[in-house]
Amino acid sequence: MEKVLEKMDSPEDLRRLPRELLPQLAQEVREEIIRVVSERGGHLAPSLGAVELTIALHYCFDTPRDKILWDVGHQAYAHKILTGRRDRFRTLRQRGGISGFPRRAESPYDVYDSGHSGGALPVALGMAEAKALRGEDFRVVAVIGDGTLTTGVAFEAMNCAGAWKSDLIVVLNDNEMSISKSVGALSAYLNRIMTGQWVTRFREDLKRLLHEVPGGRRLFRLMKYAEEALKGVFTPGLLFEELGFKYVGPLDGHNLYHLIETLENVKRLKGPVLLHVITKKGKGYPPAEEDPTLFHGVGKFDRSSGTFPGSGGPPTYTEVFGRTLLELASKDERIVAITAAMPLGTGLAEFAKRFPDRFFDVGIAEQAAVSLAAGLALEGLRPVVAIYSTFLQRAYDQIVQEVALQRLPVLFAVDRGGIVGEDGPTHHGLFDLSYLRSVPGMTVMAPKDEGELRQMLWTALGREDGPVALRYPRSRGVGVPLEGEPQPLEWGKGEVLREGSRLLILAIGSMVYPALEAAELLASQGLSPTVVNARFVKPLDEALVLRLARGHEALLTVEENVLEGGFGSAVLQLLEREGVLKRVKCMGAPSEFLEHGTRGELLEAYGLGPESICREALRLVG
Secondary structure, three states: OOOOHHHOOOHHHHHOOOHHHHHHHHHHHHHHHHHHHHHHOEOHHHHHHOHHHHHHHHHHOOOOOOEEEEOOOOOOHHHHHHHHHOOOHHHOOOOOOOOOOOOOOOOOOOOOOOOOOOOHHHHHHHHHHHHHHHOOOOOEEEEEEHHHHHOHHHHHHHHHHHHHOOOOEEEEEEOOOOOOHHHHHHHHHHHHHHOOHHHHHHHHHHHHHHHHOOOHHHHHHHHHHHHHHHHHHHOOHHHHHHOOOEEEEEEEOOOHHHHHHHHHHHOOOOOOEEEEEEOOOOOOOHHHHHOOOOOOOEOOOEOOOOEOOOOOOOOEHHHHHHHHHHHHHHHOOOEEEEEOOOOOOOOOHHHHHHOHHHEEEOOOOHHHHHHHHHHHHHOOOEEEEEEEHHHHHHHHHHHHHHHHOOOOOOEEEEEOOEOOOOOOOOOOEOOHHHHHHOOOOOEEEOOOOHHHHHHHHHHHOOOOOOOEEEEOOOOEOOOOOOOOOOOOOOOOOOEEEEOOOOEEEEEOHHHHHHHHHHHHHHHOOOOOOEEEEOOEEEOOOHHHHHHHHHOOOEEEEEEEEEOOOOHHHHHHHHHHHHOOOOEEEEEEEOOOOOOOOOHHHHHHHOOOOHHHHHHHHHHHHO
16 A cells, blocks of 8 residues: 655645545554654654644644644654654654754744743744734644643633633643543534534624623523533533633544544634543554553654663662652651652652652642642651752742742752753753752752762751752763662762862762763873862852862863853852962853753763863863
8 A cells, every 4th residue: 555654745745635545644654653763762652642633733724824833842743744854753853853842943834942831822822912913814723731731821821812812722632531432422523513614603693683682691691601501511611611712622632534624613713712632642552552651751662562672770860869769758757759740750650659648749830849848848848849950940939939038948859950862952951050059048969970869868858957959860870889878978068089180170960970081081191180079069168179279270160051150150259259260161061052862972062071071171281
């Protein structure tokens, strides 16, 4: 059988395709997604669940003139394949290849760079209002997931859209609910009927007629209440109707013909509309259907069996954090854990099983997670908030106001600090040392290895005088022994790992071992530097830094963070304040949004590998 997908170079090709061939296209798109993700890794289950929806949207709307915004964007692989990137899809998430998320620089069909949940709806609202101000005629569609509805910003945007009567279509891609065939068929039938042009025109004509006759307004209100009550019984639509949206659904998100017929009707409606579709994560690939959480974001796997190759090697920092927190929680009943829809990703899945009453998952609501932690701490508990660095950015105000201002003992486990690899610019955690260091009373520390992570976690939970941020990378540990009870660290103190002369290298966190490797390279060239594991960005071990700085000709700082406001800035400010004038070089990430690629590739490309540190050191000492 001839492949339909091979003829799809743009949505224009898709819209010329006979409808009876669309199911075959959906199957071929699924096969391509499974093939590439099994070889490259990526977000499999979300994208498989949105194949029919993607085809229907591009079939019905005149993209790119009509705008489709993908919230988060990890479900947009079919969108990439159908919008001129089919031939490049095999480069997914590879350095120099296409991104795993929508990117404006990559295609005119990618309306905005997404990667965090909640953003698509308010951005789409802004575009719809701009369209109205300019008198232009195109449609704006925001595709959101059910998880998006746990973000406050989504409801804030819906509140505005309903009040302003914005011409906006929101597609709620709901993959957490099940729907039986009978209910699905009935719902699809009713929505195809109720969104038709004749019914819509009849409803508006009836409204005008009743408003012109005595008692007609009251009768229309009664009819409206009856319609809302019926929707409230059979669907969750009443909430959206009260927010000012015309609710359509729920609809079977894998029935292409029903989707297309409904979308053709919906796009003619004016004002805010919410189309509720029910989909299945991992659709079409049994292992992903059975365990959509496991196959949400994956590395390489055997697509014939759905199994993953043995990873081997040391545990990840995330795994060590999760195990250590379990140890501590079994000894201290005050310890509670909080995450924002990421229990598995943050290493808290086992904690949730062992201590369900002491585990809180707030959904995609990082602001609520931090404020919740403040309330728990005010009542004498020891909250640990585990959130990826890139997502913790969204709770900055709560960190400052609810936690730091009150000097509450909240521990922030900042996972994925630094370069994260293939997920790219929306997920790199390169700003946390800077934005956390600027908060008064905040302690910021980063371990050199997994053993020190255990020590830092142990040490931080033994103190109760303000918030602590413990920052660690997305990688495996270095293989240090983890047996026995960790020994607490001396608060605010660094350690000298290598004694030398002329050059002082101050490294923090994930950059300590590359600095030691660079020191070995330098020693082979006749320069033996001193290497310090700073441990603390704040409070900085000022006594140690000043003592060593005065005894060396030059000083080099190394961090996996942007230079503005980070660890190197802290050292420079100390030297300037104390009048210690030295030849100083600060190494870190450039002030730009870094691309995607493996973590190792990006560290070397942006000058944070051992060889790069060695070269900078030689230049510094002349």
